[in-house]
Amino acid sequence: MLDLGKLATDLSAVMQPVGQAKGLPNALYTSTEAMALERERIFKDGWVCIGFGKDAPVAGSVMPVDLLGMPLLMVRDAQGTLRVFENVCRHRGMILVEAPGTVPGVIRCPYHSWCYSHDGALRATPHVGGPGVNTHDCIDPAKTGLTPVRSGSYLDMVFVNISGTAPAFDDWIAPLRSRWADFEGRGVHHGSSFRLQVACNWKLAVENYCESYHLPWIHPGLNSYSRLEDHYHIEAPRAFSGQGTVVYNPRLDPDLSFPNFDGLPEKWDTGAEYVSLYPNVLIGIHRDHMYGIRLDPVAQDRTIEHIEIYYTTPEAATGGALATLREKNAAMWKEVFIEDIFVVEGMQKGRGAPNFDGGRFSAVMDSPTHCFHDWVAARLG
Ligand code: FES
Ligand SMILES: [Fe+2]
Numbered sequence: 001m002l003d004l005g006k007l008a009t010d011l012s013a014v015m016q017p018v019g020q021a022k023g024l025p026n027a028l029y030t031s032t033e034a035m036a037l038e039r040e041r042i043f044k045d046g047w048v049c050i051g052f053g054k055d056a057p058v059a060g061s062v063m064p065v066d067l068l069g070m071p072l073l074m075v076r077d078a079q080g081t082l083r084v085f086e087n088v089c090r091h092r093g094m095i096l097v098e099a100p101g102t103v104p105g106v107i108r109c110p111y112h113s114w115c116y117s118h119d120g121a122l123r124a125t126p127h128v129g130g131p132g133v134n135t136h137d138c139i140d141p142a143k144t145g146l147t148p149v150r151s152g153s154y155l156d157m158v159f160v161n162i163s164g165t166a167p168a169f170d171d172w173i174a175p176l177r178s179r180w181a182d183f184e185g186r187g188v189h190h191g192s193s194f195r196l197q198v199a200c201n202w203k204l205a206v207e208n209y210c211e212s213y214h215l216p217w218i219h220p221g222l223n224s225y226s227r228l229e230d231h232y233h234i235e236a237p238r239a240f241s242g243q244g245t246v247v248y249n250p251r252l253d254p255d256l257s258f259p260n261f262d263g264l265p266e267k268w269d270t271g272a273e274y275v276s277l278y279p280n281v282l283i284g285i286h287r288d289h290m291y292g293i294r295l296d297p298v299a300q301d302r303t304i305e306h307i308e309i310y311y312t313t314p315e316a317a318t319g320g321a322l323a324t325l326r327e328k329n330a331a332m333w334k335e336v337f338i339e340d341i342f343v344v345e346g347m348q349k350g351r352g353a354p355n356f357d358g359g360r361f362s363a364v365m366d367s368p369t370h371c372f373h374d375w376v377a378a379r380l381g
C-alpha cells in the first residue's frame with residue numbers, strides 16, 4: 001500500500017534547496033499505486049506528449065495511441081488540421097481504431113457501424129431506429145460526436161491535456177518557445193526513427209537526460225569532443241531543465257554535412273541544447289537537426305523511448321544525397337542513448353533497496369535533475 005502520509009513527508013524533503021534535498025522516494029519508481037497517482041496528476045491533468053505530427057502525415061491519417069490505458073486517436077482532417085479524440089465509439093464504447101493508417105471518407109466503428117467524420121462529427125447510425133431506419137430521436141448527432149481532447153503541437157511533437165484543466169497550451173509551451181525563439185517559424189522535416197525499450201521508470205530516463213555530470217564515464221566518445229567543462233545547465237523551474245554545450249562539432253563525415261537552419265545567430269554555430277520538457281519528452285536542438293524522444297510510461301518499471309530525428313529541409317530529411325549521413329547520425333545518437341540504458345536500468349534496480357532514501361544531489365552538478373524532482377513533487381504533493 002502506498003503510504004500517502006509518508007509520501008507527503010518524502011515529497012517535502014524533495015522540495016528543499018538542492019544542497020539539502022533528498023531525491024524522490026523509492027515508491028515512486030516501484031509501486032503500481034504511485035504510477036496510478038502519476039497517471040491522474042501528471043499524465044491526465046497536465047500537458048503530455050503522445051506522438052508526432054509525422055505519425056499522421058496526410059488527410060485521413062489516423063494514429064491510435066495508448067497512454068497508460070487511456071485510448072486516444074490522432075486524426076488529420078481534410079484541411080490538414082491534426083485533431084485528437086478519445087479513441088472510443090460513443091455508442092457502446094468499442095475501441096474505434098486499432099491500427100495506424102489512412103481512412104478515406106468516414107471512420108467506421110467495427111461493432112454496429114456508427115460512422116464519424118475526421119472532425120469527430122457523428123455522420124451515420126445505421127438501423128438505430130430499427131431495421132432500415134437510420135435515425136432516432138434518442139440519438140442527437142450534434143451531442144454524440146467523438147470526444148475531443150485538447151491538443152497542441154511544437155516542433156512536430158503533439159501534446160494533449162486529457163483532463164481539460166491545464167493552462168492553455170500556448171502559455172504552457174511559452175517558456176521553451178521563447179528560449180528557442182531562434183528556431184521559431186521554421187519547418188522541421190522528419191528523417192529517421194528508432195525506439196528503445198528500457199526496464200526503468202520513465203522518470204529515470206528524464207533525470208539522466210537532465211545532467212551532463214555522467215558524460216566522462218558513460219559517453220567517452222561524446223566526451224572526447226564535447227567535454228564536461230563545455231556544458232552548462234538549463235533550468236526553468238516547474239517547466240523544463242537540461243544542459244547545453246558550447247562545442248557541438250559533429251564528425252560524421254569529412255566531406256558531407258547537413259544544411260543548417262537559415263539565419264541562426266552565431267551562438268548556434270557551435271552550440272546545442274538538450275532539454276527535458278516535463279513530463280515526457282527529451283529534446284535535442286542543433287543548427288542542422290533536432291530530435292524528440294517521447295517517453296511512453298508503459299509500467300512503473302518499463303518505458304518505451306520513441307526517437308524521431310528531424311532535419312532542416314525536405315532534401316536533408318529524405319533525399320538520396322544525404323542518406324548515408326542520416327544513417328550515421330541516427331546510429332551515432334542510438335549509440336549514445338544505448339550507453340545510457342545500463343545506468344537508468346541500474347538506478348531502477350537500486351530503487352529496490354529498502355533503505356535507500358532517495359539519494360542526494362550535487363548542488364553544483366545535479367541542479368537540473370533536482371529541478372525535475374521538485375516539479376514531480378509539486379505535481380504529486
Ligand atoms: S459500439 Fe460503436 S457502433 Fe456500436
Ligand atoms: Fe547520457
